[in-house]
Each structure stands twice: as C-alpha cells, then as structure tokens.
Amino acid sequence: MVDIFGIPSAALFGQLLIGLINGSFYALLSLGLAVIFGMLNIINFTHGAQYMLGALSAFLLLKYSGLGYWSALIVAPVLVGIVGVIIERMFLQWLYKLDHLYGLLLTFGLALIIEGVSRNYLGSAGLPYALPDSLRGGQNLGFMFLPNYRVWVIVASLTVCLGTWFVIERTRLGANLRAATENPMLVRAFGINVPRMITLTYGFGVALAAFAGVMAAPIYNVSPNMGSELIIVVFAVVVIGGMGSILGAIVTGFGLGIVEGLTKVFFPEASNTVIFVIMAIVLLISPAGLFGRRA
Amino acid sequence: MERVVEPSAKVMPLRRHSEWITFGVMVVVLLIAPFFIYPLFLMQALCFALFACAFNLLIGYVGLLSFGHALYFGWASYIAAQAAKVWGLPPELAILTGTAAAATLGVVAGSLAIRRQGIYFAMITLALAQMMYFVALRAKFTGGEDGIQGVPRGHLLGLVDLRSDMAMYLLVLAIFLAGILFIHRIIHSPFGEVLKAIRENEPRAISLGYKTERYKLAAFVLSATLAGAAGSTKALVVQIASLTDVNWPMSGEVVLMTLVGGLGTIFGPVVGSFVILVMQYKLAFLGEWVLVIQGVIFVACVLLFRRGIIGEIANWLRIRL
Numbered sequence: 233m234v235d236i237f238g239i240p241s242a243a244l245f246g247q248l249l250i251g252l253i254n255g256s257f258y259a260l261l262s263l264g265l266a267v268i269f270g271m272l273n274i275i276n277f278t279h280g281a282q283y284m285l286g287a288l289s290a291f292l293l294l295k296y297s298g299l300g301y302w303s304a305l306i307v308a309p310v311l312v313g314i315v316g317v318i319i320e321r322m323f324l325q326w327l328y329k330l331d332h333l334y335g336l337l338l339t340f341g342l343a344l345i346i347e348g349v350s351r352n353y354l355g356s357a358g359l360p361y362a363l364p365d366s367l368r369g370g371q372n373l374g375f376m377f378l379p380n381y382r383v384w385v386i387v388a389s390l391t392v393c394l395g396t397w398f399v400i401e402r403t404r405l406g407a408n409l410r411a412a413t414e415n416p417m418l419v420r421a422f423g424i425n426v427p428r429m430i431t432l433t434y435g436f437g438v439a440l441a442a443f444a445g446v447m448a449a450p451i452y453n454v455s456p457n458m459g460s461e462l463i464i465v466v467f468a469v470v471v472i473g474g475m476g477s478i479l480g481a482i483v484t485g486f487g488l489g490i491v492e493g494l495t496k497v498f499f500p501e502a503s504n505t506v507i508f509v510i511m512a513i514v515l516l517i518s519p520a521g522l523f524g525r526r527a
Numbered sequence: 528m529e530r531v532v533e534p535s536a537k538v539m540p541l542r543r544h545s546e547w548i549t550f551g552v553m554v555v556v557l558l559i560a561p562f563f564i565y566p567l568f569l570m571q572a573l574c575f576a577l578f579a580c581a582f583n584l585l586i587g588y589v590g591l592l593s594f595g596h597a598l599y600f601g602w603a604s605y606i607a608a609q610a611a612k613v614w615g616l617p618p619e620l621a622i623l624t625g626t627a628a629a630a631t632l633g634v635v636a637g638s639l640a641i642r643r644q645g646i647y648f649a650m651i652t653l654a655l656a657q658m659m660y661f662v663a664l665r666a667k668f669t670g671g672e673d674g675i676q677g678v679p680r681g682h683l684l685g686l687v688d689l690r691s692d693m694a695m696y697l698l699v700l701a702i703f704l705a706g707i708l709f710i711h712r713i714i715h716s717p718f719g720e721v722l723k724a725i726r727e728n729e730p731r732a733i734s735l736g737y738k739t740e741r742y743k744l745a746a747f748v749l750s751a752t753l754a755g756a757a758g759s760t761k762a763l764v765v766q767i768a769s770l771t772d773v774n775w776p777m778s779g780e781v782v783l784m785t786l787v788g789g790l791g792t793i794f795g796p797v798v799g800s801f802v803i804l805v806m807q808y809k810l811a812f813l814g815e816w817v818l819v820i821q822g823v824i825f826v827a828c829v830l831l832f833r834r835g836i837i838g839e840i841a842n843w844l845r846i847r848l
Binding site for chain 1: 594650657829
C-alpha cells in the first residue's frame, strides 16, 4: 500500500473519485441554472426538485412499465423537460417583466409543492435503485478499485456538459440563443420566435437536471429531499463560478467536487462546509466570481 | 416591486395617522388576546412576527432578499439558550447575548453578501446560512438533533418570575412592540429614506453621493439583530433551541409570512406570521401536505396578489399601513 501525505492511496483516490462524481452533478446542475438564468433571468429554485423528479421517474418507470436504466436515461429527462415546459407556460412567463426576486420566490414555492407531494408518496426514507447489469463490477487498477458505474457517470456528464457548451458556443442555434439573451427584441425582429426559444431553453435546462437525477439514482437512493440540500450547494457553486460562462460553470463544478472530496480525506469535519467557505473567500477576493462578468 | 399609493397631503387626519391608529388597535388586541387564546401560541406568534418584521426591513425597504435569515434567528436562539442554561445568565442578559451574537453574524454575513447584487445576494445569504446550519449540526454545545433542552426562563431583573406564562407574555409583547416601533422609526428617518432610494434605484443613489454599500450593510445588521432578538426570545418562551430554527425551511417560512402579509408594509409581516402559524396549527393533521399548501400559497401570492393581505387593504383604502 502506497501512502501519499500519510494517507493510504486507495482512500485518497477513492475520495477523489467520489469528488469527481459529486462534481459531475454540480457541473450538470449549475450548467442548467446558468442556461436558464441566461435566457429567463430567473434563478430556478425548482432545479433541485427537478433533479429529484428525474431520479423518481427512473424509479417509477422501472416499477410500473419495466423500463430499465438506459431507457430511463432518455425518457425521464424528456418527461421532466415536458413538465418544465408546462411550468414555464403556466407560471414563469408572467414574471419576466417583474423584479427577478419573484422568479426565485415562485420557483421556491414550486419546489416545496413537488417535494411535499413526493414525500407524501414515498415517505422520507430513500428507495433503492439497482445498478444496470452492464455497468456492474469494476477495474482493479492496483492502487485502487474503480467501479465501472462511476466511470460512466463522469464520462457521461462530461460529454453532456461539453455537448451543451458546443451547441451554445459553436452552432447557429446557439448563436441565436446568445443573441436572444443579449437583445430579445432585435432577435425577434429577425423573425426568430424568442418566446418559444425561452420555453424550450427552460425545458432543456430542467431536462439536464433530470438527467443528473437518473444518473444519481443508483449511487444515492431515490429520496424526496435529495434535491433540496444539493441545490443550496449548487447555488454556492454558481456564486463561485459566476453565471456568465458555460465553460466556467463546468470547470467550477468539477473543480469544487474534487476539492470537496480531498477535504473529506484531509479534514473530514469541514467536508460539508468547504464549498461555502470557498464561496466566502472568492467573494472577498473577486466579488464577480471566478468566471463572472461584473454586473 | 409594487408599492402602496402614498396619501396626498390633503387627506383626512384619520388617513394621515393610519399607522398609529392601527398600532393602537394592535396593542389593545394583543393585551386582551391572552385571555382568549393560549398564551404560549401567542408568544411564539409574536416572536415569528418580529422575525418577519426584521426580514421585511431588508426586502421591503431596501429591496434585498435575504434567503438565509434563519441563520440569525436560529443562532441567536442557541446562544441565548446556552447563556440562560449553561452560563446561568438572567433572562434579560441571555436575550441580549443572543441578539449580540446575531448582530455579529450579521456583520460578517452582510459584508460578504452585499458584495454581489440582486439574485446573487439571495443565493449567498442562503449558502452562508446553510454553512452555519452544518456548524450547528456539528458543534458540541448545540446538542445536535436534540437541541438545547430545558432552558430556564429565570427571573426578569431578579424580580419577576417568568415561569408564569402571563409574565412571560408581557415581556414578549414588550420586546415585540419595541421592535416594531424601532423599525417604524428607522424607515421614517432620513436613513430610511436613503434605504428606499437604494431600493428604487441604486445607481442613482450612488450618483447622488451616497455610499450605498454602507447603508445596505447597516440595514442588514439591523435586520439580523432584530431577527436575533426574536430568536433569543423564542428560546426562552419554548425553552428549547433546535436545528429547525436554523435550517433553510425556516428561512423560506419567514419569506412566506412576509409575502402573505405584504412586503414593505409595517403590519403585513405581523398579520402574515399569524396567518401562517394558525394554518400550520390547524392543518397539522395533514402532515406533509402542509408543505404543499405552503408552496401553493407562495405561487398564488407571487402570481395573483403580490401586495399581500395588508398591502391590498392599504391600497384599497388608499392609506399607509
């Protein structure tokens, strides 16, 4: 057994891996928040509840229609995305002209509703969701055991994150989207249906959260409050990274996951608070965030 | 943000003094109330009312949404409980200690949070509150899941035995009324006018030469301090300090109380906190559905009546409340 800084390497790499997994979820969720904020000017407090809905739909799909993990990975985000589109049409679209605090309050209310209904349905305890058969087992790398599923989560979320970045920064659709963020009136004058674009953006951001939820289901159990604590950490991640940059959100998400994992090894008492402490330090040094533009 | 129409100069005296008349009615009602309503419930409601008023000072008059006010409420109640139980301080000093702790936390959290505007401000306050929740969860003296139980109420100034609910009620009422009068004084002072100017148009206030950051920090600390006074008092009332009061749902609840009553009105948060608490007691048998109902109220308030109960009444009667 090799020791690094007096820590057995297996423990160190194990926590690093968990950090990367958490980082994947931070990245996916803060990316969704940033995309939504860019178009709607609303901080989506429902994001955590929608992440939970993703995991919950995966569980229900398996239980009632026999759809396994791989189908759920596609179906659950689509379903939750459709719910998101309905939410945008029913509630959010009335708020764009108001102070953006109202968007936060409304989505907080929606999060309470979704969480409350799921708690009535599930109870507060978690429900187990089995690993897909094709991703069972793992590789023994000599210095640590590497479970296949965890590798898959990291690769899949990196792919989705970078795919989103590519679409927004490098394609015509993304160019329209960015233009609509800057000046919606002008983009409408060019004949582009901006309200529909806003609706679909919200649906997409929400689907990202649900996708993260499905991937989280086999790692953590499916529980009604899995989203609410996570979303507060993701808010801190967003404050650290700033919401101006897609790539910034991804880098910050993964980076903070790793830092959190390392804290668990070296200073376990602080592992819950380390991200908030980093947020405080970043606010002191560079108030606009690491990748943010000064508002 | 929607605002109540300011009464014109030539309105009837009844309208001009609407705030004082309402205040008088409220004092009378609260003096009679304990003969008809369970005093313990009233005391808790008054603590939450003061908490909501403190929160409203920020969102209603400076336009800052703090989504982490449970931090000051909950930590003040821990410190006050510790002071009364372990350090053996008399109740008046225990409350002051808790309040001072909240003020200190307010200085630290406030100076971090005002470094960002708008929506980031809300997220930062929420994150800092969550951090201190984890500290409370871990710290030895807070007793973790059990909280600090069996906090003695003691004798006020060594004279009045606060174990009597009536004596305790009068103390809570006095603290609450002092808090309301203090807030009223703040928002009608020149300082309060600057706060409102920041709410309306911060860049313009800056261009007029006001150091808005200082004003915002001062308002933040005042709000945290008053929230702390409410939390400390509650610790003595219910004789327990627990994690519930420092966790994020409590921050959400105080937002809800203020929103229901009316943002930026003096009496709105008081009415809102009574409405929400009565609802929680009456509907407690519904279990988790209370959460859903609170969510529905949030959505309904934001979409349908952003002025809240008192705001709607004030707007209808064209008076200030």
